[in-house]
Amino acid sequence: MKTFAVIVAAVAILLALIVPSFAGGTTWKEIYSGACELNQSGNCADALAQAQVAAQEAAKRFGANSINVAKSLDLVAEITRAQGDRAGAAQIYNRSLAIQEKILGPSHPRVIKTMCALADLNAEQDRLFEARALYVKAKAAAEATDRAEGLDAVAPLVGLAKLDQACGNYVECRQLCQQILAICPKYVKYQPGLAGLIAGTIRQLNEVSALHEARVRQ
Secondary structure, X not given: OHHHHHHHHHHHHHHHHHOOOOOOOOOHHHHHHHHHHHHHOOOHHHHHHHHHHHHHHHHHHHOXXXXXXXXXXXXXXXHHHHOOOHHHHHHHHHHHHHHHHHHHOOOOHHHHHHHHHHHHHHHHOOOHHHHHHHHHHHHHHXXXXXXXXXXXXXXXXXXXXXXXXXXXXXXXXXXXXXXXXXXXXXOOOOOOOHHHHHHHHHHHHHHHHHHHHHHHHO
């Protein structure tokens, strides 16, 4: 029995040396990438747990206000939102956005992306004033750079177009749709997924045009 116990102890020590723990031998990038893979495979529960570990490890290794913490928080927020907790996801995006703006500045593409994700959540919760303010801020951030006609500008335009249609601002919505359609076709050969957005925007433009014409005839 004593020999057996010694063997078990030796195996345990060997496993501890071979299999790295999140806190020890695994890098933040590996933890974060693993969480992304789990999320993409649809394993939301495990993905969320690992993304939270990634955020903790990033804070420990790079500082609480590092960009890697913000990236981890964005992933936590994305998964939290997918699980239906919009209020919780909004809080996490707010924290991430504060870090990103401080490090990257207000006009960085990542800042604009996170700002729009937060705006989307506000819109889904009928917090339309907050959503519009964020979309406008994101749009202004894109316009403040040489990317005003680039893809960075598309997400805030899409968000504002949806809000304007919902609020009956058909003329404004049409203008936003036309701006989207002026940008996206230039990039569709590089990002084929934009074809769906283009088709959807064309439908939206036709809908709001018909609604506007009906209002004029009344």
